[in-house]
Amino acid sequence: MHNIPLFKALEKDSWIRPFLKRYKKTMIAALFLGFMTFFCAGALMFTSGFLISRSASIPENILLVYVPIVLTRAFGIGRPVFRYVERLVSHNWVLKMTSQLRLKLYNTLEKDAVFFKRHYSLGDVLGLLAEDINHIQNLYLRTIFPTIIAWILYIFVVIALGIFSIPFACLMALMLFSIAVVLPLWSVVVNGARQEKEKQLKNELYSELTDNVIGVSDWIFSQRGHEYVNWHDQSEKSLQDTQAHLQKFNRRRDFLLQVIVCLIVIALLFWTSQQFPGNHGGPANWIAAFVLSALPLADAFSGLPDAAQETNIYKDSIKRLNNLPIIEDYSTKKVLQEPLDIKIDHLVFRYEKNSTEVLNNLNLTISQGEKLAVLGRSGSGKSTLVSLIRGDLVPTSGSVQLAGVATEQIGDRISDYIGVIQQAPYLFHTTILNNLRIGNEQAEISEVWEVLRRVGLEQLVKELPEGLNTMVDEAGLRFSGGERHRMALARILLKDVPIVLLDEPTVGLDPITEQALIDTFFKQLSEKTIIWVTHHLQGIDKMQRVIFIEDGQLEMSGTPDELAKSNSRYRKLKAIDEGNF
Structure with a gap:
């Protein structure tokens, strides 16, 4: 993880990391609520699977399914409630953080506002004020929060399975590790370079296109119009080829991820049939419970490759913010003493x-x-x-x-x-x-x-x-x-x-x-x-x-x-x- 470009950019960061400490209570609450959202989703499927299987075995007494019924209702209500509250808390945290970031950014720009063009072009200013802060906001909502929540779930699932079977818990840890770590790293390494190339090609295309449109009369008078069109077509083709490779990789990676999820479901099915043998009723009712619970929990891990891949976008924003001059709070609150020479x-x-x-x-x-x-x-x-x-x-x-x-x-x-x-x-x-x-x-x-x-x-x-x-x-x-x-x-x-x-x-x-x-x-x-x-x-x-x-x-x-x-x-x-x- 240390080699991921985002983490390199964060090593000497003075803009993003301070907010992790300043608003840590709100962040911890958001992470807990995010965990509870997926926990309730998994628990809902777990109790629902048990309830359906147990009910199908015609229980002798309604009390045998009363507890699963109550839990199903509780987890069914808990999942959207936790999801809603988690969204409120996490977005509140991010909005407080980004508002402070904007204030710090405006103070930084204001310090040299009169001669700001010495350092930045108009595009840089617009990028700082609009895109970079929005990227930082997405960094937390779409990358950091989902990743941490997935890792908390990862630890919880492995420990929970370890109570029943340590060997199977190790197997599941390995399979989930491939989704939580291997696929994200693979996405960053392979598609990271392609994203950099895509960004470079777009910048060159926009720059050249702007220059050539402004000077289109020169191309026409020199009778080189076809040459310009051919050049533009080649640049467009190069960009389209890069984007096609990005999409092709994403499709293959997503297919591989679904294959791993399928293997996890099959492994759970096989393990539960061995762990809880029996016919109608009794231990056999746990098979559906464990297998069905894996499906919503897999959703918590399936977005990690895309989240990791997006770190290549965020790193440039973090670098630009940290390259701004440091604003020292010199302002003295004391009244200056006369004579005011x-x-x-x-x-x-x-x-x-x-x-x-x-x-x-x-x-x-x-x-x-x-x-x-x-x-x-x-x-x-x-x-x-x-x-x-x-x-x-x-x-x-x-x-x-x-x-x-x-x-x-x-x-x-x-x-x-x-x-x-x-x-x-x-x-x-x-x-x-x-x-x-x-x-x-x-x-x-x-x-x-x-x-x-x-x-x-x-x-x-x-x-x-x-x-x-x-x-x-x-x-x-x-x-x-x-x-x-x-x-x-x-x-x-x-x-x-x-x-x-x-x-x-x-x-x-x-x-x-x-x-x-x-x-x-x-x-x-x-x-x-x-x-x-x-x-x-x-x-x-x-x-x-x-x-x-x-x-x-x-x-x-x-x-x-x-x-x-x-x-x-x-x-x-x-x-x-x-x-x-």
């Missing part, structure tokens, strides 16, 4: 698929309450720096700390300290009130009106048909760009975070709206730390310090006045921005 120390960052440093040995300290402008060309690393400050990315080396704590370790609580206003603030398809309360669900109505007044939207909202309860169109399209930015600012004010990141919020606005928005920003955020990422220098004089990042390094730093006097490059940038160059 941001310290960037020897910061280096590069994306995995790019060996070039986006940020290279960057050192910077932003004091609480400081107003800092970050300039730089597109691709210079400004947006990456913002993501690092927010804790959305982890430095390749060096650190980004807020109040002495690495930002990536603060987790979701970073939103209590840092707010962001981006180029295109998003408004959700709900009421204005709900949109504003996103950061502070407990905010009073009076507080909401106050922040609307502060950002200059109070009158606008009052004039709307339903005021704060007015529905916002998807993405807030009923509002202008400047109004959406003011809504975003109102959210920040309602949340009352001490640090605000302005990620080029005035891009695309006309000069008048831009200047009015800048004035509002800096008036309402006067007591907060502001980090303004921009390539546009309008309003730059309101900043206390300006830095310029180029090729991932800090090229210049100083107050607007200092740079205007001493830095020719800054003067040139400002002249270009003002249209005087």
Whole structure:
């Protein structure tokens, strides 16, 4: 069993095995109920066979068949009851497990959500979210649970027969072993390779078919259409041949399984006739009881080869889940102590698929309450720096700390300290009130009106048909760009975070709206730390310090006045921005 691919995949598993321990009581209950389902099925046939045989011998007294009648009724009722309860318990266990798996998966993906495409394609994401979790669910319901229940029955049957005859118990153990172990292993070894080939052929066929359909005009213009059709036919034939071999093997294996079951029935018939000799009545009545009980018990073992064969499907899902980055729960519950300074120390960052440093040995300290402008060309690393400050990315080396704590370790609580206003603030398809309360669900109505007044939207909202309860169109399209930015600012004010990141919020606005928005920003955020990422220098004089990042390094730093006097490059940038160059 150790060589089965599934068990190899589970050796270093950190996703599936922990749930065996976490929900072990429910799992044990499901296994017990599953065992009782098959036990009642076998016992029903056992007592029914005895009852029919005993009744046919014309018992002298009805009391001689009263107990079998009661047991037949009890096991007849018990089987569907145990089956139903077992389904409830096992599915409850699996659903609890998969819900936790999905939560863990979403947390894993969210950790690097902003730049997730560095690691995974869209197909990988869909496969992780949909197929892989479903495969894990089937792993338990269709493989692990049935296999364990069958092994419990295997042990029970062998011990029960051993009470009557140890040699016959050994014979039955050997025959059942061929169904419970030999056939499943045979299925994995033989059909496992074929399933891998089938999967590979399908992937190649889909990939090539997609590419060639997109480029079908090239095939036609080059007059190679027949060549493509022939190639496609060959690929299809190869896939069909592999699938035919899979089906042929399954038919042969299932036939062999039925032969073994038939041999078990014949062996029981022969053994019981020797073990319980006699004519009508007496010991001879046990023959039908033992023989008939073997048929429902065989159902518990007949699905094991298919269950083992499916492990080849599950192993890939387990591998993909375990190849995801480990998410460490860094989130600190303590309140960060002032001063809420941001310290960037020897910061280096590069994306995995790019060996070039986006940020290279960057050192910077932003004091609480400081107003800092970050300039730089597109691709210079400004947006990456913002993501690092927010804790959305982890430095390749060096650190980004807020109040002495690495930002990536603060987790979701970073939103209590840092707010962001981006180029295109998003408004959700709900009421204005709900949109504003996103950061502070407990905010009073009076507080909401106050922040609307502060950002200059109070009158606008009052004039709307339903005021704060007015529905916002998807993405807030009923509002202008400047109004959406003011809504975003109102959210920040309602949340009352001490640090605000302005990620080029005035891009695309006309000069008048831009200047009015800048004035509002800096008036309402006067007591907060502001980090303004921009390539546009309008309003730059309101900043206390300006830095310029180029090729991932800090090229210049100083107050607007200092740079205007001493830095020719800054003067040139400002002249270009003002249209005087």
